Amino acid sequence: MPMYQVQLEESYFPAQANTPYREMTIAQVLREQAERIGDQKALRELLDDGEIGREWTFSELLTDAEKMGRALASRHAAGARIGIFASNCPEWVLIEYGAALAGLTLVTINPSFTAREVKYVLEQSGAEAIYYLPIVRGSELKPIVDAACEDLPTVTSRIPISDPAALFDGSDSGELRETQPFDIVQIQYTSGTTGFPKGVLLHQQGLLQSNFDVFQRIGVQEGETFVCPFPLFHTAGGAVSVLGSLTTGVTLILVSNFDPAAIVKAIERERPEVLGGVATMYVAIIEAARAMGADCSSVRRNVSGGALVAPELVRAGREIFGSPILIVYGQTESSPGITHTWPTDSEEDLTQTIGQPLAHMEVSIRDTGDNSVCPIDAQGEICVRGYHVMDGYNNNPEATADAVDGEGWLHTGDLGKMDARGYCRITGRVKEMIIRGGENLFPAEIEAAMLEHPMVAEVAVAGVADEKWGELVACFIRAAEGEKPTVGELRAFIRERLSPQKTPAYWVWVNEWPMTGSGKIQKFELAKAFERGEFEEQMA
Numbered sequence: 001m002p003m004y005q006v007q008l009e010e011s012y013f014p015a016q017a018n019t020p021y022r023e024m025t026i027a028q029v030l031r032e033q034a035e036r037i038g039d040q041k042a043l044r045e046l047l048d049d050g051e052i053g054r055e056w057t058f059s060e061l062l063t064d065a066e067k068m069g070r071a072l073a074s075r076h077a078a079g080a081r082i083g084i085f086a087s088n089c090p091e092w093v094l095i096e097y098g099a100a101l102a103g104l105t106l107v108t109i110n111p112s113f114t115a116r117e118v119k120y121v122l123e124q125s126g127a128e129a130i131y132y133l134p135i136v137r138g139s140e141l142k143p144i145v146d147a148a149c150e151d152l153p154t155v156t157s158r159i160p161i162s163d164p165a166a167l168f169d170g171s172d173s174g175e176l177r178e179t180q181p182f183d184i185v186q187i188q189y190t191s192g193t194t195g196f197p198k199g200v201l202l203h204q205q206g207l208l209q210s211n212f213d214v215f216q217r218i219g220v221q222e223g224e225t226f227v228c229p230f231p232l233f234h235t236a237g238g239a240v241s242v243l244g245s246l247t248t249g250v251t252l253i254l255v256s257n258f259d260p261a262a263i264v265k266a267i268e269r270e271r272p273e274v275l276g277g278v279a280t281m282y283v284a285i286i287e288a289a290r291a292m293g294a295d296c297s298s299v300r301r302n303v304s305g306g307a308l309v310a311p312e313l314v315r316a317g318r319e320i321f322g323s324p325i326l327i328v329y330g331q332t333e334s335s336p337g338i339t340h341t342w343p344t345d346s347e348e349d350l351t352q353t354i355g356q357p358l359a360h361m362e363v364s365i366r367d368t369g370d371n372s373v374c375p376i377d378a379q380g381e382i383c384v385r386g387y388h389v390m391d392g393y394n395n396n397p398e399a400t401a402d403a404v405d406g407e408g409w410l411h412t413g414d415l416g417k418m419d420a421r422g423y424c425r426i427t428g429r430v431k432e433m434i435i436r437g438g439e440n441l442f443p444a445e446i447e448a449a450m451l452e453h454p455m456v457a458e459v460a461v462a463g464v465a466d467e468k469w470g471e472l473v474a475c476f477i478r479a480a481e482g483e484k485p486t487v488g489e490l491r492a493f494i495r496e497r498l499s500p501q502k503t504p505a506y507w508v509w510v511n512e513w514p515m516t517g518s519g520k521i522q523k524f525e526l527a528k529a530f531e532r533g534e535f536e537e538q539m540a
Contacts, residue, residue, distance in 0.1 A: 001216065003342045004356050004422060011365035011374040011418040015386065019216045019359045023181040024208045026100035029246055034062035040223060041251040045090050048257055050265035054090055058249075061097075067171045068098025074170025075157065078103040078177050081125050081187065084161075084233075085109040085118060085141060086133035088256050091161040092232045093242055095131055100185050100204065103177035107187045107199070108233040111136045112499040115147035117197075122148060122155055125187050125199050125394060129157035131167075137257055181205035187394055188235060190332045190440065197445070199394030202239075206335035206388035211244035213359045217340045218274075218301045218326055222249035225272035229255040229263060229281055234439075235336040236305055240328070241276060250274070260288035264296065271298035275321070278438025279304055279313060280469060282325060286316045297322050301343070305329065305438060308426070311351045329354035329426070331440075333403060333410055335388040338363060339424050353423045354416075361386030364409070365418045368430065371405065374418075379427050382416040383409040432523055434463035434471050441473060441502055443523070449497040450475060455485050460513065462523040464506065464530050475504035476513075476526050484509065508535045 004016055033042070038059035045053035056064065072095075076082060082104055086092050099106040107125045109118055111133070122130060130149065134142050142160070149155045159166050179185075182203045189197040220226070226245050230237035232254075245252040253272060255263060263285055267275070277285065282304060289296050302317055302325040309325050317325040326343065327350070330336035341355035349355070357363040364373050365380040374380040389410045392400035404410050413430045434441040443461035450459045458478040463471035475490075485493070487507050494503050514525040529535065 006422050008420045011376055013357045013363045013422040015362050016359050019213050021360050023205055025179050025181055025204050030062050033058045033249055037249050044253045046253050046255045046266050050262035064094055065097035068094045069101030069176050070174035071168045071171040072098050073102035074174030076104055081105045081107050081127045083107040083109050083122055083127040083130040085130055087111045087136040088232050088254055101176050103179050105184050110233050115144045116497055118148035121189050131159050131161050134160050134162055188332050198396055198399055200332045201391040201394055202335055207239050207243050208247055210335045210337050210388040211240045212247035214240055214328055214337050215244045215248040218303055219343055220248050220274055224274055225251040226274040227253045227272045229258045229277050235332050260284040264288045264292055264294045267296045268294045274301045275299045276303045280437040286320050289320050296320050309351055314350050324350055331412055333390045334384055338384045353425050356422045376420050377417050379415055379417055381430055382412045382414045385409045434473055436471050437469045439501055446502055453493050455480050460521045460523055462527040464527050472505040474506040474530055476508045476510050478510055
């Protein structure tokens with residue numbers, strides 16, 4: 001499929017219809033694929049040692065998904081919301097499909113969350129049950145679940161998904177329910193500038209069509225195999241990987257826990273054509289492949305996201321796989337894809353841009369002052385409009401109105417530019433999001449937790465550049481009167497409240513702040529000063 005040949009006169013890219021568009025439900029696609037390619041492998045489990053575990057053909061996947069759907073329908077009324085708190089495993093996929101077949105909404109929860117964070121998600125979403133994996137990477141989740149639900153009477157069921165009897169109980173009595181393409185099927189949580197996570201309401205049509213189009217952009221063919229190390233609680237896993245594979249008719253190898261050596265071992269043995277991962281994952285996989293002397297040449301299509309692909313990584317990808325690493329840009333609120341590079345792009349476009357818009361959606365760069373469309377190559381906010389945009393934020397009309405304007409444009413919070421070909425570049429962020437290893441972290445959430453510390457008077461959190469992770473979290477603190485806490489005490493304090501990836505890598509004491517004329521802390525100036533080594537009390 002060739003790149004779009006356009007010559008734009010302003011930073012507005014009209015929707016392109018170069019892929020088939022149709023309104024779909026997950027149930028419909030599951031049944032179509034079982035009828036067409038029922039004997040083809042649909043889902044394979046990659047174990048920690050790099051061996052293949054359980055497997056399902058498309059016919060078997062439909063059978064078990066319907067069984068799961070009947071079990072869920074026997075326990076939950078139509079439209080009910082259920083949480084899932086687990087690492088990657090086949091049961092996660094079956095629950096995702098089963099919930100759709102039962103007419104339920106799945107609330108995804110990061111398995112590294114603390115009890116406090118889990119409770120917030122369950123309470124804010126109105127979930128009436130939590131389905132959890134008892135142990136993830138040696139850590140027990142049951143105590144976290146119990147603590148989160150202790151004072152939460154709305155959660156009436158806590159079901160371990162490792163127990164088949166409990167998981168499939170009721171499968172002989174429940175009845176599947178018909179749904180519509182634009183019915184809400186998932187709520188995924190993403191933090192915002194307020195510091196409180198927002199529940200993004202995602203519908204089936206957006207999740208199915210947009211991720212079919214991602215696979216079309218990179219040239220994935222029916223019958224190929226895709227290795228997915230992305231976490232399923234994130235749209236890159238539960239949407240792009242799972243639903244892109246389903247709509248395209250691809251065999252999904254689901255990585256249980258990210259281990260680059262195990263992935264390389266599986267690539268050399270199984271010979272998959274497609275691989276996904278954020279940049280840090282690719283760096284680790286490539287390093288493992290070199291160390292093992294492995295043949296990874298079967299991988300002809302690579303998809304990454306979360307950060308621009310460095311030129312060195314593009315070259316390394318060509319060396320190890322014989323194919324470039326392509327970037328998809330998006331956000332949860334857009335199901336998630338917005339733009340994507342093409343396999344035929346130049347190295348400059350692969351490394352300096354985020355590609356052209358995906359099919360069936362409009363993208364524009366808009367003035368942050370008056371919301372008008374910017375001229376070509378002028379900086380503004382990246383905005384997108386189309387069928388795939390979220391229904392809104394759960395029980396948060398104010399935040400929804402801030403994100404989606406009256407003309408239906410979703411404002412991403414990212415600053416960027418568009419050239420006359422429709423290729424986009426990210427130049428900054430309206431929202432002060434930190435991208436650490438492809439995962440979005442939000443300063444306000446970390447700041448709110450740190451301000452609970454009695455020895456912290458003021459705090460500002462910013463991202464600082466890092467060669468491995470892209471960005472790391474730096475926490476700048478003005479201390480209250482008295483003795484300053486140690487780094488160990490600060491880390492212990494934040495870890496009681498937030499998950500590990502949100503824990504700052506650096507702690508910096510400051511006596512005064514760089515301020516704007518309106519009295520706001522200039523975080524970008526703090527980050528620049530940090531990177532110049534200007535802070536004496538800089539603690540890692």
